[in-house]
Amino acid sequence: MSKNDNIKEIITTEETDLMQEIMNxxxxxxxxxxxxxxxxxxxxxxxxxxxxxxxxxPAYINRELKDYDKVSVVEQSFWGKFKGNAYLFFPAGxxxxxxxxLENGDEVFQSESAHxxxxxxxxxxxxxLIGACxxxxxxxxxxxxxxxxxxxxVEKSSRDIVSSSLIAPGNVAxxxxxxxxxxxxxxxxxxxxxxKQESFAWLxxxxxxxxxxxx
Amino acid sequence: xxxxxxxxxxxxISVKIMKSCVPKDKxxxxxxxxxGQKGVEKYKEIKPDLTFMDLTMPVMDGFQALEEIVxxxxxxxxxxxxxxxxxxxxxxxxxxxxxSVVKKPPAKESIAAAIxxxxxxxxxxx
Numbered sequence: 001m002s003k004n005d006n007i008k009e010i011i012t013t014e015e016t017d018l019m020q021e022i023m024n025x026x027x028x029x030x031x032x033x034x035x036x037x038x039x040x041x042x043x044x045x046x047x048x049x050x051x052x053x054x055x056x057x058p059a060y061i062n063r064e065l066k067d068y069d070k071v072s073v074v075e076q077s078f079w080g081k082f083k084g085n086a087y088l089f090f091p092a093g094x095x096x097x098x099x100x101x102l103e104n105g106d107e108v109f110q111s112e113s114a115h116x117x118x119x120x121x122x123x124x125x126x127x128x129l130i131g132a133c134x135x136x137x138x139x140x141x142x143x144x145x146x147x148x149x150x151x152x153x154v155e156k157s158s159r160d161i162v163s164s165s166l167i168a169p170g171n172v173a174x175x176x177x178x179x180x181x182x183x184x185x186x187x188x189x190x191x192x193x194x195x196k197q198e199s200f201a202w203l204x205x206x207x208x209x210x211x212x213x214x215x
Numbered sequence: 216x217x218x219x220x221x222x223x224x225x226x227x228i229s230v231k232i233m234k235s236c237v238p239k240d241k242x243x244x245x246x247x248x249x250x251g252q253k254g255v256e257k258y259k260e261i262k263p264d265l266t267f268m269d270l271t272m273p274v275m276d277g278f279q280a281l282e283e284i285v286x287x288x289x290x291x292x293x294x295x296x297x298x299x300x301x302x303x304x305x306x307x308x309x310x311x312x313x314x315s316v317v318k319k320p321p322a323k324e325s326i327a328a329a330i331x332x333x334x335x336x337x338x339x340x341x
Contacts, residue, residue, distance in 0.1 A: 017228035024226070024271060025319045028298030041303045044271045046225055140320065214235040214323075 010172055010200060016049045018207050022140050023047040023133075023176040027191065030132035031180065037128055038101055040182045047178040054171045057194065058162045064177070064190060065089060065158040072118070072155055074126030077148040078134045081202040082141060084173070084195040086130040087162065088122075092155045094187045095121050101185065115154060122152045129191060137193075141206035171197040217334050221263035222247045223254030223280060224296070225272040229319070233267055233296065236326035251275030255283045258291070265333050267326075268313075270297040270304065278311060285312035290340070292333045296321055 011019075024047050031042035052060055065071055070092040077085050095118030102121065127150060138145045153161070174195040181188035195203065220243050222233045230247045237243055246261055248254040251268075252275040258266060266284065270277035277295060284291045295308045298319040305316050314336070317329050 014228065017226060021226045021229050021232075021319075025298040028271075028300055028319070032300040032302070035301045035303065041301060044299050046271055046273055211232075214232045 011051060011174065011204070015204060015207050016051075018211065019174065019176065019203075020047055020049045022137055022207075022210070023049065023178060023193070025140065026133045026136035027129075027178045027180070029136045030129045033132045034125065034128050037124075038098065040101065040185060043181040043183050043188075045179045047176060050175045050177065052173050052175055054173060057173055057175070060175070061087070061162045061192065062159055064192075065161075068092065068158050070155045071158045071161065072122055073153050073161055074122050074130065074150050075153075076126065076130050076150040078130075078138075078145040079147075080138055080145040081143045081199065081206070082134075082138050082145060082195065083199045084193060086134060087190075087192045087194070088126050088129055089158075089161075089190040089192075090122070090187070091189075094189065095119075095154065097185060097187050098125065118154050119152050122154065123150055126150045126152065133191065134193065141203070141210060143202075143206065172200075173197065174200070174203070217241075217243065217264040217330060217337065219244045219246065219261055219263040219265075220330075221254065221257055221261065221266040223249075223251065223257075223266060223272070223277070224269040225250050226269070229269065233321060233326070236321050236323045238323075238327050238330065251277055251280030251283075254280045255287070258284050259287060262288070264292065264337065265330065266291065266293045267296045267317075268293050270295060270299045270308070278307060281308065281311045281313060292336065294329050294333065 028044060031044060035042055068091045072090045072095055074088040075085060098121050099117055134145050176193040178191050220237060222230050224230050234245055237245060246257060248257040250272045268277045268281055281293050284293055292314045295313045295316045296319060300318050308316055314333060315329055317325050
């Protein structure tokens with residue numbers, strides 16, 4: 001049996017479609033929360049759901065970010081029955097653009113160093129987007145999540161930014177990907193939610209339970 | 216009176232969910248299309264009494280499709296069913312001529328209420 005056949009046995013096409021729709025709803029909520037925080041309009045794209053062997057994950061993320069030499073990343077782990085890691089990537093320069101949007105009328109930022117300001121900005125944006133997105137996925141699937149403190153890396157080479165040790169070798173990850181743009185600001189980003197294999201059994205049950213309300 | 220309902224959404228599961236939310240006691244004829252472009256084409260072909268339209272779709276998004284449909288039929292009743300709950304997105308949909316907006320995931324009650332509102336509006340038009 002091939003690697004792909006193994007993966008198909010883990011999650012069916014209908015379950016994949018439903019995960020995609022749940023990610024769509026969750027990120028829509030997260031974007032609305034962010035739009036309330038900063039005066040922007042987030043252009044959303046249909047999300048993707050990809051199943052990957054653990055060993056393939058870093059290469060997959062490298063491919064997705066190939067257009068950018070340097071990226072900033074907010075990484076956060078989440079725990080609950082739904083368990084994994086979320087990565088929010090922004091191309092280099094995004095932090096400064098967001099700060100310039102926020103600085104309208106806000107003098108506090110003037111006294112802080114540029115690097116620290118970017119870090120703080122990414123922390124806040126990551127907190128809103130990741131927290132709202134994971135929180136909504138968990139809520140829709142009847143769970144609740146707790147989070148690690150976010151880790152922020154500002155403008156590092158996009159190559160090997162995600163560690164291959166993230167998932168135990170031989171395991172499979174469900175990767176939820178969404179791409180977004182901040183309308184008229186010429187910036188965008190990527191959110192990857194990597195679900196660990198130990199959540200899969202619960203996830204399948206939760207997806208079926210979610211659909212029961214529509215039977 | 217509403218007879219034909221068109222559902223435009225790129226997600227197969229979302230179409231399935233929407234169809235399950237439409238009340239079964241009225242014998243509505245249900246049609247679907249998998250992106251905005253196909254939605255506009257289907258609209259012109261079947262002229263539905265009511266259209267449920269997603270916003271985030273490939274090829275042509277729901278905003279563009281709504282604009283095209285309203286251009287073709289200024290009296291079109293298009294209800295946006297979306298995960299994009301940003302205030303600006305909802306305002307834009309209304310500006311483009313959406314009849315109302317339903318947030319995803321839909322509940323059977325909210326879809327039934329939205330259809331009733333649309334039916335009342337049609338009845339008032341005569």
